[in-house]
Amino acid sequence: MKKLRFFNSIYTKFALIFLGIWWLLNTLTFWVIMWIMSNSVFSELDVDRFEFHAEFQRMRVATGITFQVSAIIGTIIILLAVRKIVKPIKLISEASKEVAKGNFDTQVIIKSNDEIGQLAADFNLMSKELKSIDSIHKDFVSNVSHEFKTPITSIKGFAKLINDGKLSADQLQEYSDIIVNESERLSLLSSNLLRLSELDSKSIREQATKFSLDEQIRKSILILEADWTKKNLNLDIDLEKISYLGDEHLLQQVWLNLIQNAIKFSNQNGVIRVALHKSDGIIRVDIADNGKGISDKDKQRIFDRFYKADKSRSKDGNGLGLAIVKKIVELSSGKIHFESELGKGSIFTVELKEVPG
Numbered sequence: 001m002k003k004l005r006f007f008n009s010i011y012t013k014f015a016l017i018f019l020g021i022w023w024l025l026n027t028l029t030f031w032v033i034m035w036i037m038s039n040s041v042f043s044e045l046d047v048d049r050f051e052f053h054a055e056f057q058r059m060r061v062a063t064g065i066t067f068q069v070s071a072i073i074g075t076i077i078i079l080l081a082v083r084k085i086v087k088p089i090k091l092i093s094e095a096s097k098e099v100a101k102g103n104f105d106t107q108v109i110i111k112s113n114d115e116i117g118q119l120a121a122d123f124n125l126m127s128k129e130l131k132s133i134d135s136i137h138k139d140f141v142s143n144v145s146h147e148f149k150t151p152i153t154s155i156k157g158f159a160k161l162i163n164d165g166k167l168s169a170d171q172l173q174e175y176s177d178i179i180v181n182e183s184e185r186l187s188l189l190s191s192n193l194l195r196l197s198e199l200d201s202k203s204i205r206e207q208a209t210k211f212s213l214d215e216q217i218r219k220s221i222l223i224l225e226a227d228w229t230k231k232n233l234n235l236d237i238d239l240e241k242i243s244y245l246g247d248e249h250l251l252q253q254v255w256l257n258l259i260q261n262a263i264k265f266s267n268q269n270g271v272i273r274v275a276l277h278k279s280d281g282i283i284r285v286d287i288a289d290n291g292k293g294i295s296d297k298d299k300q301r302i303f304d305r306f307y308k309a310d311k312s313r314s315k316d317g318n319g320l321g322l323a324i325v326k327k328i329v330e331l332s333s334g335k336i337h338f339e340s341e342l343g344k345g346s347i348f349t350v351e352l353k354e355v356p357g
Contacts, residue, residue: 018078027067088116092123104131151182208355211248213283214239214276220255221274227263228272236273242283245355250328255285257321258348262289265346273347281354288347294340302338 088110098106106127110120158175161167167175217239221228228235244251262272266289273288294302303326329336333353340346 018082085116088112088120092120095123095127099127099130102134104128104134148186151186154182155179155186208245209248210243210245213242213244213251216248216252217255217274217276217285220252220259223256224259224263227260231263231266232269233263233266234269234271236271237275239274239276240278242276242278244283244352246332246352247328251332254325254328254350255287257325258287258350261321262287262291262346262348265289265291267291278354283352283354285350285352286347287350288345290345293342293345294338295342299338299340303336 088108091110092108095106095108104127107124108120110117112120158179162172162175162179218237221235221237259272259274266272270290273286275284275286277284303322326336329350329352335351336348338346338348
């Protein structure tokens with residue numbers, strides 16, 4: 001087994017290849033010299049045969065010794081060179097084992113601009129990205145646990161109070177309503193987590209159909225009529241007639257989430273603007289409000305899963321809405337960005353490529 005591993009070593013393979021080439025070239029050179037000398041024109045001249053033969057033997061010995069010394073020196077140089085080539089590969093191999101154990105802080109320091117150096121740089125980048133993903137995964141698990149724990153604790157507490165049977169009719173109704181609301185919150189959280197899981201492995205082109213984008217946005221506004229009516233919001237709607245080829249169901253989730261957020265963060269009697277236009281093959285949807293806006297520290301994380309910019313209204317959502325929106329837009333080969341200023345409101349812009357079909 002050890003012998004097999006020895007011959008499977010890249011160091012051994014490199015060394016054998018280089019040594020084989022080196023010895024082959026030197027051997028060929030040696031015999032070519034011997035052949036030239038034995039067929040030299042001097043052998044035809046009228047010279048003492050014995051002296052010529054003796055001189056020929058001395059030259060052959062000298063050539064042979066030179067060949068042996070050259071081969072030995074060349075072998076040593078090749079072995080050292082191969083060792084230098086293989087050393088960084090071994091370093092990367094050892095570092096890979098550390099990463100496999102979960103040590104994502106592992107970095108390989110190789111100062112080289114060749115392919116091995118590029119491999120080391122790519123390895124370090126991979127290690128860094130894995131560390132980031134691991135951190136996101138841990139945060140995700142922590143956030144999911146927290147989001148589930150809070151409503152479950154609330155439901156359990158109020159259910160015990162109801163079970164005691166010492167409540168007035170008003171208290172019973174109040175606690176029952178809380179249990180219903182918390183149950184709906186759990187249901188929404190589960191649905192959103194399932195939707196995100198599906199989106200992470202979804203190919204949107206499999207569900208592509210042609211539909212009227214302006215009618216879809218108009219329908220989304222009507223679905224949320226009760227919400228914007230309650231706040232007495234004015235709507236400024238400017239929708240160009242546009243047909244789009246994509247996943248109709250998923251894109252409606254985008255408009256519902258963005259419009260619902262605009263309503264949620266708008267001031268009473270405020271204004272919401274919804275615009276749809278097409279230019280140079282790009283379909284642009286703007287959804288704007290004149291509400292409280294987003295602070296600079298929240299702007300960097302607004303699309304993160306479970307992140308809630310407004311901590312005081314944490315029960316109004318679970319911080320997954322904008323993460324879902326971004327994922328759907330990216331699946332549609334589109335872009336989403338926003339501009340916001342505290343006290344003046346926000347505008348979210350979705351850009352989709354016009355798809356022929």
